[in-house]
Amino acid sequence: MPPSPPPPPDDVDPDVSALLPHAVTPRAITIAGTARRTRESFIAPPCRSVPGPSREREGPFVRIPARLGGATGRRSGGPARLRAVVAGTPSSSIRTIVCLETWWHGSVRDTRQRTDFPDGVRHLSGILLPGHARPVTPTSTPPAALARTIRERIRQEADPVLAPGMQAYMKSEMPFAGVRVPATRALTLAAAREVGLADPDAIAVAALDLWREAEVREERYAAQALLTLKPVRGRPDLLPVHREMIVDGAWWDHVDEASHRVGEVLLADPAGTRPEIMRWSASDDRWLRRAAIICQLDARTRTDTDLLEATISAAMDESEFFLRKGIGWALRQYARTDQGWVRDFLHRFDGRLSALSVREATKHF
Structure with missing residues (x-):
């Protein structure tokens, strides 16, 4: 079980900070949904909503650049950024499941290939759209x-x-x-x-x-x-x-x-x-x-x-x-x-x- 996320920095948008208890849990959070490949990005529709203000559940999306350099998204009030683990098949032809583990705020970071994880697991920084994720275990x-x-x-x-x-x-x-x-x-x-x-x-x-x-x-x-x-x-x-x-x-x-x-x-x-x-x-x-x-x-x-x-x-x-x-x-x-x-x-x-x-x-x- 991943460790509990750190508290948000002082410069976090207050609306985002208020939603973090819903968006981040000690367990992994999986973004599920199809990833339609385009020239520039993967577009992943949001998951089933978790409790939260209704305006936070209205149709945002998560975008993961095709090179898997990070996840981005939009919502009113600012983004909540989370560190993610991309785990699954090592085949580049199949998009792997994105498991969000720890909270981050700041610019999207480049993906780094991790040699200490099996099966081509990668770490990347990304944005979770609060109200559009469900806590699940990777299994x-x-x-x-x-x-x-x-x-x-x-x-x-x-x-x-x-x-x-x-x-x-x-x-x-x-x-x-x-x-x-x-x-x-x-x-x-x-x-x-x-x-x-x-x-x-x-x-x-x-x-x-x-x-x-x-x-x-x-x-x-x-x-x-x-x-x-x-x-x-x-x-x-x-x-x-x-x-x-x-x-x-x-x-x-x-x-x-x-x-x-x-x-x-x-x-x-x-x-x-x-x-x-x-x-x-x-x-x-x-x-x-x-x-x-x-x-x-x-x-x-x-x-x-x-x-x-x-x-x-x-x-x-x-x-x-x-x-x-x-x-x-x-x-x-x-x-x-x-x-x-x-x-x-x-x-x-x-x-x-x-x-x-x-x-x-x-x-x-």
Whole structure:
């Protein structure tokens, strides 16, 4: 538990000083809410209000510069500045939770990387808007609460009779709880709705918590189900998360699910995503190569045919079953949109494509 904040300096605005008992507690204070990235800053909507004068609860915001150099904000009567701890995933692609611990007054200070904290924790100075924060412990943040709720529900729905067969079917080293995939998805999305978590970064943090700390495979299915939520679909900054799930999942169930999410990112940011997909197609990892091939299954008329041809060409001489099957699947799916293009492709590469790929591609001709 962090120490109690020091008393405010003499030059603090009296309105701010009066609100400090509400805004600062011996426990950490978490700013929750989405962080929409702009060129200059993160804009974080305020949290649920705590007791205080009504005028202090009217719509201020907290702004954290994109380089995480500090937090700023506005309210009538002057700001209350607090020292904050940014803690969470070390990935720069995911905004971490901001936990405000001690009170500060003065100019915003530069962020300093702290080597004595794990997981890329940073210290920064920032502004808390009084009346727009709720005291919580760092372990009770919305992402952690959501992940915990989902784990509990998976345990409640577990069927030890089903679990061994499910594990055998998937050839999984990780055990199953015995919850079928549709039920896992349903309970995951229901939990997300109940928690009311609409912050895309918090959803991603919860998904990574479930994924990285999974003890049963259903937790990883739940992690991927969270990434189907609208706030996180198509976000280019989450491409590393999908890549992690492809590489670590290393089996068709996880890879194929992640590939759909990669396809959404490709449609949202083709210029930024295409080079990464090309790198995947040349990877030594067969699952990254499969993902590169099948990531456009849902693109239809927006399919990048040059990219589709390039990713298939990079793998068509391989004997790997999952690559050959993926090639056939990708071609069959695009044939629903442009069968002429697929026929021409098969003609141009006749003799190089495996019989399995051709058979799958022409299944609906």
